[in-house]
Amino acid sequence: MSERKVRIGFLGVAHMHSVSYASNLRKMAGVEVVGMWDRSPTLAAEWSKRLGVRRYERAEQLLDVEPDAVIVCSENALHRPMVELAVDRVHAILCEKPIAATLADAQAMIDRCAAAGARLQIAFPVRFAPSIQELKRRLDADELGQVFAVNCTNHGSMPGGWFIDPELAGGGAVIDHTVHVIDLLRWFWNAEVTEVYAEVGDSLLHPGLGIDDAGLLSFTLSNGVYGSLDTSWSRPPSYPVWGDVKIEVVGERGVIYLDALHQYVTVASNATGKTQWVSYGSDIDRGLMVDFVDMVRSERTPSITGEDGLAALAVALAAYESARRGEPVTPENVLPTLYR
Amino acid sequence: MQKIGVIGTGSIADVHLEGWRRMPGVEIVGYYDLVPEAAARAAQRYGGSVFASLEALLAAVDVVDICTPASTHKELVLAAADAGKAIICEKPLARHFADAREMVEVCERAGVMLFPAQVVRFFPMYRRVKERIDAGAIGKPAVYRSARCGAFPRPGAKFSAGHYADFAQSGGVALDVGVHDIDFARWCCGEIERVFARGLTFAGRPYQDHAQITLRFASGAIGFIEVSWAHPRGVFRTRVEVAGDQGLIEWDSLDRPPLLAEFYDEERGLQRLAGSPVAAEDEPYYAELAHFIDVIAGRAQPVVTARDGLEAVRAALAAIESMRSGRPVALKEFGG
Secondary structure, eight states: OOOEEEEEEEEESSSSSSHHHHHHHHSSTTEHHHHHEOOHHHHHHHHHHHHHOBOOSSSHHHTTTTTTTEEEEEEEEGHHHHHHTTTTTOOOOOOOOSOSSSSSHHHHHHHHHHHHHHHEEEGGGGGGGGHHHHOOOOOHHHTTTSSEEEEOOOOOOOGGGGOOOOHHHHSSSHHHHHHHHHHHHHHHTOEEEEEEEEEESSSSSHHHHHHEEEEEEEEEEEESSEEEOOOOOOOTSSSSSSOEEEEEEEEEEEEEEEEEOOOEEEEEETTTTTTEEEEEEEEEEHHHHHHHHHHHHOOOOOSBHHHHHHHHHHHHHHHHHHHHHSSBBBBHHHHGGGGO | EEEEEEOOSSSHHHHHHHHHHHHTTTTEEEEEEESHHHHHHHHHHOSSSOOOOHHHHHOOEEEEOOOOHHHHHHHHHHHHHHHOOOEEEESSSSSSSSHHHHHHHHHHHHTTTTEEEEGGGGSSSHHHHHHHHHHHTOSEEEEEEEEEEOOOOOOSSSTTTHHHHHHHHHHHHHTTTHHHHHHHHHHHHHOEEEEEEEEETTTOOOOOOOOEEEEETTSSSSEEEEEOOSOOTOOOEEEEEEEEETTEEEETSSSOSSSSEEEETTTTEEEEEEEOOOOGGGGGHHHHHHHHHHTTTSSSSOOHHHHHHHHHHHHHHHHHHHHHHHHOEESSSSOO
16 A cells, blocks of 8 residues: 655754754655745755755745645744744644744744644654653653652753844753753653743853853652753863763662763764764654654644643743742743733 | 871771871871770771770870761860861761851861861862863863762661761751762852752651752852762762863763673673772872871861861752752851
8 A cells, every 4th residue: 555645845944953854754755855945045055955855935835836744944933934824735834843932922833723723743853762762661661660850961062053043042052952851851751840940051151152051950840750951052062972862860769871862983083183972873853754744644643742842942931030030930920921 | 197086986987097097107096986896896907096085085196087977076176176186077067057167167266277078079080170170171160060879878887877867967968968069069160159959858758868959159150969869779870070161071980980890600690890990099088188187297288178168068058958948049148
């Protein structure tokens, strides 16, 4: 039985994950990447050439070829207009994380997609890391007994570009790196963050940057677990890899240390002038693409919903609010008008 | 020749005595312990006499090495200061801030040296971290992280597990272990402005304790410390990472050790033994005690002062207060 071909377009490719998403889709049977558009002609030209994907001058032209789904990898603040542009023309939308730069935008996207009957998925590829799935399996099997605490890092290198533009990104390291790990914890335990305290550092690691580049969150979850998360862009250019996703879980029967991406060969090269850790781990973006295409094809509900994206964003924004106030905050209390 | 008297002969005293025994220029004169059998065992193992009273020991020594639980330190330090002896005092300096402050002030007034045994400053990898920061390798420290995680303590002496489980006596893991990493964080990043902490200390689990401490330094840097007595028995995991505006330094006890032995037998299956040996003089407790003797003898400037020990206690107790109140605690206003 031959599967129906799934046709996908890219609306905005400013987030570098779009490259990996597109190259994975191009390798998948029964999938066609029908075209792309980006507001930057330079980026669009380069991206379309690099990936061999047809470029459209205007976003509407891409929608006119009637893709089944679009992937939105624009700058955070432009997710909403991209989604609103596409929502009546496609069956499904995959939106890069964070869902948006504000909760108002996130809620509007969710509501608009629901009204139009378009299924909205948020791109949290780390859920597809085999080591993360193994950790979830062990937690589901209750191997640790009562879990007390979780100690997490999502370190990165300072990405530059629009990521450090408050208007386009909505924030720096905290908005960029809170949402991945918070999404994982919500998913592991079907729990919500109930309180956040944060120390946020502006231009701390990169003097003159003009945006937060360091963040430490301390939080509690609705299942009674407390935890910490380091979101800092603290990996210097001389470091052997871009960053990490680490989760250490302490429970009554033991501890699990997870360094999710630590499957590396060490490459010392005079060409780069430094030693690099080059991943041999399974491509987590492939897992995300397989899941998304399956969703588009089967017409099931998304595995990662807009509400998941909104909840993770709310924690990042609550962290900023905590840092401003100098006290712990509960997401519901600091963001009341956006939690109806 | 420096004449050493050891007060309290439990498990940490054994570690000190292994150092004293092989250190040139010192003599182990003897011991005082509320449990005379413990002092007698030490005398048998390391030489020297058992003293029947604190006063008798103080009369016979130049240097007092206090290896008792924190809640007893003040009384002993004040007596030793009154007798004009140089004092080495195990960490934490005291169970309560007011006691630690009084100890420090009395010693300053009496002109006697008081050394808090903040041994982490003498661990070779931690020394190297500090040295590289001072050399400018990472620029200005911005994000500090460290961890010190093991099982609930149950050293030789029978009362110890009960002692550590009694929060009123020990202060739990945040004080007993927290002062190690807090002191090292201060050494690397300067004064701590405020702390926020969560943990198990008030969770009603007497033989499991754990704390996550978030720090803001006066420099603007931020920090995170995890200390645990909730890890599986046999585990002792430590790590440290300091990111600056020009680079990053990290070390993790889970990293590959220089020596790894693997054995198999049918009964126990695979056995793995890891080792990271150092030269005798670099063993951290030996290096710490030898440094204090060097300072007493005028051969060195102190790497760690009584004020450092006091500030570590202040921040650790502030973390405990934060766990209790659920609020951040500013150190400037915190005195207890």
